Structures are given as C-alpha cells and as structure tokens.
Amino acid sequence: MTATSNSEFDCAEFALALLEWLDDRSDDEVPAEAGTVDDALELLASERRRLFLQVMRTYGEAITLPDAAEEVAVRETGDAVRELSAERVADVYISLYHDHLPRLVDAGLLDYDQERDLVSPARL
Template sequence: MDDQSLDVVFDLLADQRRRYVLACLIDHTEAIGLADLAADVAGRENKEAVTKPPKEKVRTIHTSLYHIHIPKLVEAGVVEYDQDRDLVRVSETGEQIEHLLTVAADGGEER
C-alpha cells in the first residue's frame, strides 16, 4: 500500500461512524440494507444503553450514511452500494483494511 492509499485509509478510519459502518459490513457476509446498517450503527454508537436507540437517532444516522459516509466509502472503493436495491456491502478493498480496523479498535496495539 503506497503512502497516498494509506492516507485515504486513515482518513476513512478517522471518523468513528465510518469505522462502525465498516465493522458492521465486515461482520455480515452478505449485503445489508442501508436502513438495517443505520440501525446497527446506532446500536454500536449507543452501546451503553439497554434499550434500542430512538427511531430519530436511527433516521439521523441513515441520512448521514446516505449523504456523507457511504459515498465517501464508495469513492474510496471500500464499499459497494446498490442504490436501486438500497444494499451495501464491503468490497474486496474493504476486506483488506479489516486488519487496520482491528488495530484501530484495539487502541493501536498490534498483536
């Protein structure tokens, strides 16, 4: 991976919501609906709460995924988005950054 590619990956991983999106997509072997992805991300962001995140929070996350995060991840080639079917999945490139995502989740301690 060259320096420019590494900069793109670090930019993508700099945002916690995008890290949650990638973690969720890596956890799923199949494409996931954008609404389901938003609910999963809301749950990850609301991890301390016992109850499900409020619908308004899920709706807000859905909007940010649709307008900001998914387009940025698609442009970088990390995810694929089928707008007609409203499905998102991690691309082969995204699978390659799984290790970096794991290192980031562990607080930077590589094992």
C-alpha cells in the first residue's frame, strides 16, 4: 500500500460538496440512518475516521481491515510502511475495529464483512 499526502485533501472543497449534496436531497431521499448534519459533523470530527474514509475513497473497493489500518497509520504518522511498528498498526486496527468502523457502518458509509475482515465503501 502507498500513502497519499493529506495535503491532497481539500477540506473546503469537501465541506462545500457535502453541503451541496445535503441541499440536493429531499427528506424522503435521505435514508433515516444518515441522520442530521450534526450527526455527520460529529462523525467527521475524528481525524482517524476522516483518514479511514480517505483510504476507502482512494481504493474505492474492498480491502482488508489490516491493510486499511496500515494505511491509516501511514497517513497519521507520515512514515513509510516499513518504518511503522507492529504495535502502532495494531493500535490503529483495534481502534478502527472497535470504535470507528462500527460508527461508519451504522452511518451507512462503509460495509464490513467480518468473516473475511473486508471493509468496502457502501453503495449509497
């Protein structure tokens, strides 16, 4: 896996796209699990979740959760994969598995196949 620089992510562009998307949806088009704007902003308040979503957007297909954790760790630290400690990647994996992944699955942004440990972008 290779890292993508955080500088490639344009926060203002993303925020404007999100607001435009929300404006374009009628109440009956937005699934109930999508929640409110406040819910969305709370979900995106975590840098680790934002990085996780960036990783999934970069790959655009199912990848293993360990691979996603490794890529998130790379983006968090700016280190090359070979420079990361196994403990660092394990810490990221555990937090993704127990905290961030369930929130993103519940929000309808990601799908997770626990048997195969594969995470993929949800088809909205």
